[in-house]
Amino acid sequence: SQKIEQNSEALNIQEGKTATLTCNYTNYSPAYLQWYRQDPGRGPVFLLLIRENEKEKRKERLKVTFDTTLKQSLFHITASQPADSATYLCALGEAGYGQNFVFGPGTRLSVLP
Amino acid sequence: DGGITQSPKYLFRKEGQNVTLSCEQNLNHDAMYWYRQDPGQGLRLIYYSQIVNDFQKGDIAEGYSVSREKKESFPLTVTSAQKNPTAFYLCASSIGSGTGRFEQYFGPGTRLTVT
Numbered sequence: 001s002q003k004i005e006q007n008s009e010a011l012n013i014q015e016g017k018t019a020t021l022t023c024n025y026t027n028y029s030p031a032y033l034q035w036y037r038q039d040p041g042r043g044p045v046f047l048l049l050i051r052e053n054e055k056e057k058r059k060e061r062l063k064v065t066f067d068t069t070l071k072q073s074l075f076h077i078t079a080s081q082p083a084d085s086a087t088y089l090c091a092l093g094e095a096g097y098g099q100n101f102v103f104g105p106g107t108r109l110s111v112l113p
Numbered sequence: 114d115g116g117i118t119q120s121p122k123y124l125f126r127k128e129g130q131n132v133t134l135s136c137e138q139n140l141n142h143d144a145m146y147w148y149r150q151d152p153g154q155g156l157r158l159i160y161y162s163q164i165v166n167d168f169q170k171g172d173i174a175e176g177y178s179v180s181r182e183k184k185e186s187f188p189l190t191v192t193s194a195q196k197n198p199t200a201f202y203l204c205a206s207s208i209g210s211g212t213g214r215f216e217q218y219f220g221p222g223t224r225l226t227v228t
Contacts, residue, residue, distance in 0.1 A: 009153065032215055043203050043219030044156070089155060099144045099163070099207050099215055100171075103155040 002027040004104035006090060012110045019077040021107045023090035026071065028102070031095035033066055033073050038087045038106065047088075048075075080111045116140070119204050119220035126198075126227050134189045134223045136204035143209030145187040146217065149173060150201045159202075162187055163210060191225065198227045 003026040013019050023033070031052050036044035050057045050066045050073070057064045063076040077084050087108045091101040117138040126132045138145065144163050148156040158171030162181040176195025181187050187206075191198045201224050205217040 004155070034215065034217075041201075041222070041224075043205070043222050044217075046216035046218070049215055093215055099210055099217075100158065100161060101215070101217070102158075103148075105153065105155040 002102075004028070004090065004092060004102060006088075006104045007107040009105075010108040010110065012112060013080055015080060015082060015111055015113050017080055019080045019084065019109055019111070021075040021088050021109065023073040023075070023104055024071060025092055025104075028071075028092050029094055030068075030092035032093040032101075033064075034091040034093070034101060035062075035064060035073075035075050036089045036091065036103075038089060040087075044089055077109075082111045082113050085109055085111050117204060117206055117218055117220040119202075119223050121223060122221065124223055124225045126225070128227055129193045130227075131190055131192050132198075132225065132227075134191065134202055134204075134225070136187045136189065136220060137185055138187075138206045138218075138220075139185060140206055140218060141184070142206035142218070143184070144207045145181065146205040146207075147171075147177070147179065147187070147189045148203045148205065150203060150222075156203060159189065191227075198225060200225060 005024045034049045035047045038044040061078045065074045087106040089106045090104045093101040120135045146161045147159040160179040162168035178190045204220045207217045208214045
């Protein structure tokens with residue numbers, strides 16, 4: 001059956017360290033993978049998209065990798081800050097499915113001062 | 114200000130009543146979506162619309178209905194047939210297919226409680 005798994009449910013790290021979140025998938029062939037940030041009680045906010053032919057994408061302190069062989073994406077936040085504390089969702093999009101993406105359950109990140 | 118709005122933020126209903134959740138966008142996006150989010154779970158797609166006057170069922174459409182009569186508006190009705198309607202409902206929009214742009218813009222959500 002199809003499945004998207006993200007880290008453990010929660011991840012705690014110290015301020016200044018690099019946070020690494022994982023997104024693993026089974027029985028999908030995504031052409032695109034997105035990462036979103038969601039704060040409590042609010043809608044998700046788009047962060048980054050990476051395509052299947054891209055190994056890595058960066059935006060400021062964020063870096064995403066996409067390994068179609070391992071069926072995994074890694075999301076890194078360098079020099080993490082307490083303001084980075086939120087839930088992070090990955091979403092997979094398959095070619096031919098238009099704009100539809102399937103979301104993972106999310107990882108709740110807490111950056112401790 | 115461009116964006117996507119949902120109203121109300123909180124909604125309370127008695128079991129057996131239909132309720133309609135509003136979603137409006139002024140981003141000129143073709144595609145719109147409705148998701149449901151339950152505690153500790155990811156977003157599950159209820160309905161989506163790629164263009165005005167057309168919409169498709171998502172993974173959990175049973176007990177829900179939508180309309181797309183205007184580009185800006187995509188209301189969701191939660192009917193009495195939905196067995197477990199209490200949840201956080203999120204509306205989203207994206208530019209549309211053929212653009213190479215896939216990011217979705219989400220509204221603030223409506224928390225529906227049915228007792």
